[in-house]
Amino acid sequence: MLTDPGGRVLDVVQAVRRLTGLSLWRSKALATHVPTVLDGVPQKDAEAAVVALGDAVARSVARERRAPDFLRN
Template identity: 45%
Template sequence: MEEPGFRVLLREAGDRKMEAVRAVRTVTGLSLWNSKLLLDSAPVVVTGPNWLEVADEAARLLEDAGARAAVLCDWCDRTITRGADPMDPAPCKGPWPAEACRASCPPASL
């Protein structure tokens, strides 16, 4: 069975815009100019599908810089509540069994 990917949604730039631009640059690898353009176009997805831990770390970096970010599940497009267990108690709306959805049932290693 294919693993779901998790994307990071940048919701708002926040008050510390320069720090947020640098965080977007760190997460995406874009230039400062393109990072600023991406930040100005919020809400926008800033990462492609990735492992939950990678997406969670990227969202943490953005939030530490003052931006508002969320992690989205590619299977069911739900917003993942970081640090919760289960992350989202609602059933998965994707085509896979709910017990396989990491948005509902995170791995035991987290």
């Protein structure tokens, strides 16, 4: 989850593009408007994405997605 794109938005957009494989336009939309960059990836990949976004001077966190209550038993 991207919490703050920081001052160097273009670097963050390029990092998002490398992580997702999306076009530059869609990566910019993700980096500036949508907090969730990657969804449903293994924790190891999420932590690598946090490091990559951190290198681009963005603040981000890897959050574990909780299963809905009806699936947990």
